[in-house]
Amino acid sequence: MKRPSILVLGFVLLAVGLLFATGTRAEEAKPGGSTAVQESKLTEPLAPPSIQIDKTSLENGRTIVVTGTAPAGKPVFIEVWGEKKVRASRFDADPDKETGKRPYVLYMTEDMPAYYKIFISQDQKDKLDKAKKEGKKWSFSQLLKDVGADVIYSAPAKIKIERYQASLLGSIIGSRGDILPQMDDKENKKRSMQLVKARFRSPDKVMGTDVQMNPDGSFRAEIKIRGGLAPGKYTVVASVDKITKSQPATFENHIGFPLIFLENAGTSINMFGPFLLTLAIAIFGVLMGAGGGFIMNPLFVSIWPLPHTIVAGTVMPTVLFSQGSGIYNYSKIKFINWKLGTTIGLAMVAGGFIGPKLTELITLDQFKFVFGWILLVLAGLMFWQTMPGYIAKNKKEQAILKEFKQKAEAAAKQKGN
Amino acid sequence: MIVEFWGQEFKVNIILGCIGGFLIAIVSSMFGFGGGPFMVPLMTVGLGLPMYVVVGSSLLAIFFNTLMGTARHFQFGNFDLVFFLIMFPAAILGGFIAPQIAKRVSPLTVKRVAVAGLLILALNLLGVY
Numbered sequence: 251m252k253r254p255s256i257l258v259l260g261f262v263l264l265a266v267g268l269l270f271a272t273g274t275r276a277e278e279a280k281p282g283g284s285t286a287v288q289e290s291k292l293t294e295p296l297a298p299p300s301i302q303i304d305k306t307s308l309e310n311g312r313t314i315v316v317t318g319t320a321p322a323g324k325p326v327f328i329e330v331w332g333e334k335k336v337r338a339s340r341f342d343a344d345p346d347k348e349t350g351k352r353p354y355v356l357y358m359t360e361d362m363p364a365y366y367k368i369f370i371s372q373d374q375k376d377k378l379d380k381a382k383k384e385g386k387k388w389s390f391s392q393l394l395k396d397v398g399a400d401v402i403y404s405a406p407a408k409i410k411i412e413r414y415q416a417s418l419l420g421s422i423i424g425s426r427g428d429i430l431p432q433m434d435d436k437e438n439k440k441r442s443m444q445l446v447k448a449r450f451r452s453p454d455k456v457m458g459t460d461v462q463m464n465p466d467g468s469f470r471a472e473i474k475i476r477g478g479l480a481p482g483k484y485t486v487v488a489s490v491d492k493i494t495k496s497q498p499a500t501f502e503n504h505i506g507f508p509l510i511f512l513e514n515a516g517t518s519i520n521m522f523g524p525f526l527l528t529l530a531i532a533i534f535g536v537l538m539g540a541g542g543g544f545i546m547n548p549l550f551v552s553i554w555p556l557p558h559t560i561v562a563g564t565v566m567p568t569v570l571f572s573q574g575s576g577i578y579n580y581s582k583i584k585f586i587n588w589k590l591g592t593t594i595g596l597a598m599v600a601g602g603f604i605g606p607k608l609t610e611l612i613t614l615d616q617f618k619f620v621f622g623w624i625l626l627v628l629a630g631l632m633f634w635q636t637m638p639g640y641i642a643k644n645k646k647e648q649a650i651l652k653e654f655k656q657k658a659e660a661a662a663k664q665k666g667n
Numbered sequence: 668m669i670v671e672f673w674g675q676e677f678k679v680n681i682i683l684g685c686i687g688g689f690l691i692a693i694v695s696s697m698f699g700f701g702g703g704p705f706m707v708p709l710m711t712v713g714l715g716l717p718m719y720v721v722v723g724s725s726l727l728a729i730f731f732n733t734l735m736g737t738a739r740h741f742q743f744g745n746f747d748l749v750f751f752l753i754m755f756p757a758a759i760l761g762g763f764i765a766p767q768i769a770k771r772v773s774p775l776t777v778k779r780v781a782v783a784g785l786l787i788l789a790l791n792l793l794g795v796y
Contacts, residue, residue, distance in 0.1 A: 337744065424739065510749055510753075511749075512747050512749050512750050513747065513748075513749065514744065514745075514746070514747035514748075514750075515747050515750060521753050524750065524753045524754055524757075525753050525754070525756075525757045526757070527757075528753070528754040528757035528758055528761070529757040529758075529760055529761050529764075530761075531761070532757060532758045532760070532761025532762060532765070533761045533764050533765045533768060534777075534781070535761070535765075536761065536762060536765030536766070536769070537765055537768065537769055537772065537774070537777045538774075538777045538778055538780075538781040542758070542761075543695075543698075543699055543700030543701050544700045544704070544785075545784070545785075545788065546700075547698060547699050547700060548788060548792055549788070552791070552792075556750075559740075559743070559745040560745055560746070560747050560750065561699060562697070562698055562699025562740065562745060563699065563737075563740030563741065563743070563745025563746045563747075564699075564740075564745070564746055564747050564750045564751050564754065565699045565700070565754065566696070566699045566700075566733055566736050566737050566740060567733075567737040567740075567741075567746070567751060567755075568751065568754045568755050568758045569701050569733060569758065570730075570733055570734065570737060571755070571758070571759065572758065572759075572762050573701070573726060573729060573730045573733055574730065575762075576726050577723070577726055577727055577730055580722070580723035580726065581723070584673075585719075585722065585723040586723035586724055586726075586727050587670050587671070587672050587720060587723070587724045588727070589668070589670065590668075590670045590679065590684075590720070590724045590728075591723070591724035591725070591726075591727030591728050592727065592728075592731075593668070593681055593684070593685065594681075594684045594685060594688040594706075594710075594724075594725075594728040595688075595727055595728040595729075595730070595731030595732070596685075596731065597684075597685035597686070597688040597689040597692070598688045598689065598691070598692035598702075598728050598729065598731050598732035598735075599692070599731045599732065599734075599735045600689055600692070601688065601689040601690065601691065601692025601693040601694075601695075601696065601732060602692045602693075602695075602696040602731070602732040602733070602734070602735030602736040602739065603735055603739060604693050604696075604697075605692065605693045605694065605695065605696030605697035605698075605736060605739070606696050606697065606736055606739035606740045606742075606743055606745065607739065607743065608693070608697045609697050609698070609699075609740075609743075609745065610743060610745070617698070618792045618793075619792065619793060619794075620698070621698060621789075621792050622789045622790070622791075622792030622793035622794075623789070623793070624694070624698065625785045625786075625788055625789035625792065626785075626786070626789045626793075627705075628704055628705075628785055629781075629782050629785035629786050629789060631704060631705075631708055632704075632778050632781050632782045632785065633782045635778055636775055636778045636779055636782065641775070644718070647717055647718040647719060648718070650717070650718075650719055651718060651719040651722070654673060654719050657673075658673075
């Protein structure tokens with residue numbers, strides 16, 4: 251009984267959605283067309299800006315100077331983006347402003363440029379500062395509107411975004427949920443802005459106030475391409491409005507050893523950094539009797555601009571080997587109760603099936619926050635293990651453990667002989 | 668459930684063990700860590716088992732979780748091969764170096780340092796400073 255009704259509801263929603271989509275498109279076309287006519291009546295079509303860049307090849311970032319001329323008196327925006335694509339996702343669980351309902355929709359794209367930044371006039375620094383002051387609540391679409399760059403925002407506007415309707419049951423059985431129909435261009439653009447924020451996090455990563463404009467229309471911008479970015483081709487376009495854009499200029503960013511580009515994470519890092527950190531924490535982890543993942547994961551996401559999903563998903567398999575060899579060593583001396591381990595293990599398999607699905611539903615800040623509490627609990631547990639009572643008890647148990655081990659090893663040897 | 672270990676028998680509240688293990692597994696696979704430091708107290712304090720029973724069996728239980736968590740993270744595209752290839756040798760090397768150092772430092776000192784370190788890191792993550 252339930253299924254058909256959901257199906258019908260789905261069809262109705264789809265129909266309404268389609269109607270709405272075509273409706274807005276039709277509405278959009280009219281005013282757009284009329285303003286174009288008005289503009290052409292009032293002024294002649296603007297000449298597209300010209301641009302030149304002083305370098306075409308960079309070694310792990312540097313300052314690049316963009317110069318050019320645009321129609322005098324018009325603000326110039328310079329958009330720069332890299333060709334490498336990365337994943338970005340955002341789970342929309344904020345209550346709808348009108349209905350108060352939480353949509354629980356997961357937006358996900360694989361096509362976010364690994365680098366995207368808009369450079370605006372120096373005069374608008376206060377607007378960028380305002381967004382920075384808002385802290386984590388800043389809105390990219392609001393910032394674009396404030397500085398007037400919403401009309402020229404283009405590179406990520408048309409990325410393919412997939413939408414999933416998440417549900418509690420879906421999360422439990424570990425699916426992303428039902429895939430929703432494609433969004434129209436306008437909605438896609440709006441959601442892409444949210445994904446830009448989800449990917450780049452802070453306002454100064456996506457906007458810089460480096461464009462110097464002169465009254466005669468000439469402009470100059472010193473654009474700093476920082477280190478640790480994706481290699482490959484970067485495109486620079488200067489725009490005045492939606493249709494008045496310069497020809498794209500391109501430069502190539504090269505990275506060399508020991509820097510390597512992490513495809514899935516979308517950043518280049520010095521490979522010795524993670525190597526040494528992993529080494530140090532693996533040693534420390536063995537010494538304190540806890541896996542390194544606890545310390546490694548929060549450090550990785552704090553030190554490097556790595557997405558928490560990638561960190562969680564990549565750190566986990568690294569401990570498989572040490573766990574496996576540990577099990578092998580214990581099993582050799584018959585120190586594993588298979589019934590107990592497998593029973594609880596099966597319950598943990600069910601948990602391990604659900605957990606990774608939830609990682610992509612939380613933001614990096616939530617990841618850090620929850621991890622903070624987990625570490626507090628862990629610190630408490632560790633502290634308890636340094637208390638005299640625990641140590642005394644532990645000493646006795648360690649002695650028994652040693653005795654058992656010796657017995658087991660002797661038994662294993664005898665068997666071998 | 669009755670657990671037999673080297674001639675001794677222990678009565679275990681397996682429902683508590685399974686629920687606890689299930690919850691620990693969700694959190695640990697979600698955040699990408701092993702879960703050992705939580706499983707050991709669950710099985711010693713919660714289930715009342717002695718340490719020598721717990722060390723091996725908890726590792727087996729966690730291994731199941733890590734295996735499943737790894738497969739699922741891989742399925743959702745949360746795995747970066749190059750990143751893994753950097754960390755993996757370091758983790759293995761650490762496993763060989765650690766026992767050499769372990770002979771020279773007291774576990775108590777290591778734990779005290781760990782408590783301090785964890786507190787600092789936790790407060791940083793919570794945005795206290």
